[in-house]
Each structure stands twice: as C-alpha cells, then as structure tokens.
Amino acid sequence: MTCYIIILTRTFTNCIDGLMQRLEKQFFERPTLELAAKLLGKIFVRRIADGSFLKGRIVETEAYLGFGDEACHAWRGRTERNSMMFAEPGRLYVYFTYGSHYMLNIVSEPEQTAGAVLIRAMEPLAGESFMRERRNTSLAANLMSGPGKLTQAMDIDRSCNGRSLFEGEFHLEDAPELPEETIGSSTRVGITRSRDLPWRKFIIGNPHVSRVKASSNTK
DNA sequence: AGCGTGATCTTT
C-alpha cells in the first residue's frame, strides 16, 4: 500500500514536471522591467559534465536598461565588456566585478538595444551537494542568496558569457505565474547613479532572497 | 563597519 502511494505520488510529480515546458524565445521578448518580474518563480537549469542538473528557482532580480539608466553598464554606449547586452534576448551576460565575483544576467530587449536582468538570488532545487561543496557551507539559505554566491554555486564564470538559453547546457523551465501580491519591489542594490528607480523585484518573504543592509524585503 | 580583489573605464 505504502509502495503504491509512493508510485502514484512519483507519477503525479512527473506529470507536473512534464507540463512545465522550457521557456522559448517569445517569453523574453518583453520590456526589461516586466521581464524582471516575470522571471521570478521560473527555474534556471544548468546541465553539468556528469550529466546531472543544477537547478534554482529565481527569487530576486534587477532590471538594467541601456537607455536612460545611468546604473547600466551600457548607458554610455557599447564597450567590449558590455557588448553582450546588445545581443538578442535569451542570452547570458556574465561579467566579473569587485576582483572576485561573477554576475549572471539574462539579456533582454531586441538586438542592438541594450538591456538585461540581473539574477540576484535563487532557491536551490537540484544539485545541492555540488553547490555546498563549491560554496563551502552547509546552510541551504546561504548557497545562492546573492548574485556572487549563485554564480559560485553553479560554477558560472566568464566562459558562460554569451551562452544561449535555447540550446546547450543552460535553459529556463516554466513555472506557474506568481500572484501579484507576492512580488515586492525596491531600489536596486549597490549602485550610486539612478538609485531611486524601484527596479529590484523579489518574492516577498522567501528565505533565499539576499540580505540587504538597512532596507526592507517586505514590500 | 572594514577590507580584499582585479578588470574596466576615464583622465592625464
């Protein structure tokens, strides 16, 4: 009997998984700020060398726009570092900062228009032992609760810059749309220019959202 | 609250 229930549960779970499709190109073809909110709850997936998967549910993002947003790397135009922000939506923009951290962004806006969504935090869903080893911590809420942490956990570095979410080792899995009242907005973290824009989006109350100094994660 | 870290960009 117990066995039967387990099999039924498994089957049901697999069905649910089966219904959740890989996100295709059209999903990313929307304004960056809207994309930043719609990405919350979606599942970022990387297949690693041994064939297994690292998965994380996106719980915190920030929007960056080339035009009219002085906090964006591309606000003064194209340079060698920021050029991936001008690519077509659905590619990864990965850069190095503060002498030690890689930042993961998903490119938005049509080709030749700069825009991207910074992935700031994820909730680990698969591959946690791999992540624990890379992060050197045992606490789940410390694996991917920050933009530098999640790239370390998922072994994402400069070599991932420009990779596509529509082929190869990276993709996003769809997930049910979140109720609007579960999504919070705030100003972006760690910037000086254009600091008043409420372009940070997060899932209210989720323990994997990054801790920010003297600000709220509640609204 | 302070500091390591190094690539990138601006200014000389």
Added chain:
DNA sequence: AAGATCACGCTG
C-alpha cells in the same frame, strides 16, 4: 601611465 569605480561577500 595612473587613478577611480565597482550590479559583492566575508570577517569581526
């Protein structure tokens, strides 16, 4: 060639 800045994380 030199200096400033930086979409951060860790220790204390």
